[in-house]
Amino acid sequence: MQKLVIAGGGQAGFALAAKARSLCPDSEITLICEEPDLPYQRPPLSKKYLRNEMAREQLYLRPEGYYTDQGITLIRGHSARKIDRDAKRLLLDNQAFAYDQLALTTGARPRRLPPAVGGDLPGVYYLRNVQDVDRMAPEFQAGRRVLVIGGGYIGLEAAAVAANSDLSVTLVEMAPRILQRVAAPETSDFFRTLHWTRGVDIREGIGLDRLERDKTITARFSDGTAQEVDFVIVGIGIEPNDALARDAGLPCDGGIVVDKYGRTSDRNIWAAGDCTRLPYRENMIRLESVQNAIDQAEAVAANMLGQETDYVPNPWFWSDQFDVKLQIAGLNTGYDRVVVRQAARGGQSNWYFQGERLLAVDAMNDPRGYMIGKRLIEAGRSPEQAQVSDPDADLKALL
Incomplete structure (x- = not known):
């Protein structure tokens, strides 16, 4: 009987456990979650859950009984601390698990x-897990002032909910x-205009020098200006959790390096x-x-269980x-031209080309453009x- 141990109870960990169970009913599967919650979906955290439009239980990928029914041993609230590659054991903070294959x-x-x-x-928040949102949610009261640091998708989504x-x-x-x-x-340009028309003050080309706390928070910026706010949301990107692999001597380079099969x-x-x-x-990338x-x-x-796909x-x-849904297909890395297509009811899609080759599509309220672009890519x-x-x-007709 294969012993499969999975370290990490997010979307990937759950999907791996569920797929492994469907492919191999006899395998012994252990899924280890650092958080106390059941495995849950993260995209709604900065959207519906933050807006209090989704209950906590609705985040869960499956109810607790699913894991029992599927014979998946679910360990919650414990972290993987060390991989003993010689003994093929994964050490947690309170126990250890032997494995034949470790994910x-x-x-x-x-x-x-x-x-x-x-x-x-205090009052500075980061958004990654459900506990982060629970801590932040009481701050969302009409009339309060929030500073969002970072103009990526997480920062813009948080700014939209706040506005x-x-x-x-x-x-x-x-x-x-x-x-x-x-x-x-x-x-x-599309999203800057969208946020401006909804009252979000977007300031580009400005860095943060420091935050100071008294009764409120004072943010001091690189252009010499300052602003008093009630709380701060930081969305300046993420870093891969690759320390467990690195400490075990596995190659890491801005993430755990794997081959085309997903093997280290x-x-x-x-x-x-x-x-x-x-x-x-032709590249090595990390997809978030x-x-x-x-x-x-x-x-x-599938590959852990013997396939080589x-x-x-x-x-x-x-x-x-x-009220805008952005859908992206492909990766735009290396593009040298963007072709803009206007869609119905103010929608728009931006098509990325490298020479004559289509690389990616950004579709804003243009589901038709997105689906056709995705199929072409x-x-x-x-x-x-x-x-x-x-x-x-x-x-x-492009199809």
Whole structure:
């Protein structure tokens, strides 16, 4: 009987355990969760859960009885501390588990402001898990002032929820524009305008010097200005939880390095999800998305049980801000041209090309553009750019 141990109870860990059970009814599966909650979905945390539109139990991927019924041993509230590769044992803070195959689905953690800058002050929040949102939620009272640090998707989503809750919202981004790391200027322009029209004060090209706490928080910025706020949300990216692998001598490079099967340099240790650095086209990348966490984890589960199937990502992402749904297909790395297509009712899609090759699509309230772009990318086909930009052209004809 195969002993499969999974370290990490997020989306990837759950998907891996469920897939392994469906493929091998006789395997002994142990899923180790650092958090006390049942495995849950994270995307609603910065959206519906923060808006109090979703109960905690609705976050759970499955009820508690599922794990018993499936014969999955669920360990909650304990962290994996060390891998003994020679003995093939995973050591927790209070016990140890022998394994035949070990999967690391340890996820990622928020990048924090240094304590010297005020990153640990009361009233400064980071958003990654359900406990973070529970601590932050009482701050969302109409009329209060919030500073959001970071103009990526997490920061913009938090800013949108705060503005919809009638808070006074300021967002600062150190880069020259919001979403600079992940999107073209055309996408940045769309969301900057969206937030401005909803009352969010976006300030770009401004860094944070420090936070000071008295009765309220004073934020001092790199341009010499200062602002008094009631609380702060920090959204400046995430870092992979790869220390467990690194301490065990496994190669890590901004994430746990895996091959096309999801295997590390140790043939009995695998990894999936946000913690991994994986092959994609000619590069090694890290994908921070639910889609990759699920798909990669399911591929790893099959390969752990004897298959040798390449995992080929088909990246897609989404973000909800105010009444706009952003859907992203593909990766825009290396693009040299963006073709903008206007859609019905104020929607828009931005199509990324490298030469004549379609790389990615950002679709804002344009589900048709997203679905057709996604199908083209997955099929390795590239449309004529003139057709894409023509609002009268039938997108379906591109297929």
